[in-house]
Amino acid sequence: MSMQKGIYRHYKNRKQYHLMEIATHSETGEQLAIYRALYDDFGVWARPLAMFSETVEKDGETVPRFALEQTLD
Template sequence: MNATPEAGIYRHYKGNEYQLYEVATHSETGEQLAIYRPLYGDRALWARPLAMWSETVTTGGITQPRFTFLRPTE
C-alpha cells in the first residue's frame, strides 16, 4: 500500500481540483478510504478506496497519477 496522502488540494488527471480531507477506515472491511470533495459543482462529499486514489492511470499512452498533490488546505 502507498503512503498515506497529505490532506490538501489535488488535481485529477482529467483536470478538475479536489480537496482531500483525510483517510478513513471502512468499519466492516478495514479498507482505507480517501474522503474528499470536488471543488466544483455540488461539492458533494465522496469516499474512494485509497488504493484507487493513489494509483496511476494510462490514457493516450501517458501514465500519470490519478490525483496529483497541489498544495495544503489553507
C-alpha cells in the same frame, strides 16, 4: 499507505478536489479517501485510498489519478 491532505487535480476532468480525511472502513479495515469536489455542488465522495493514489494511462503516458497541487497541513 499515507497521503497528504490537500488539493488534488483529477487526471481526466482536470478539476480540483480537497482530500479531507483518510477513513477506515468499519467492516473490512480498508482505507478510504474522503474528498470534496471544489466545483459545482461541492459534493463529498469516498473511494478506496489505493484507487485514489494509483496511476492510470492517459494518451500513452502513466499519470497519477489525482495529483497533489497544494498541501493543507
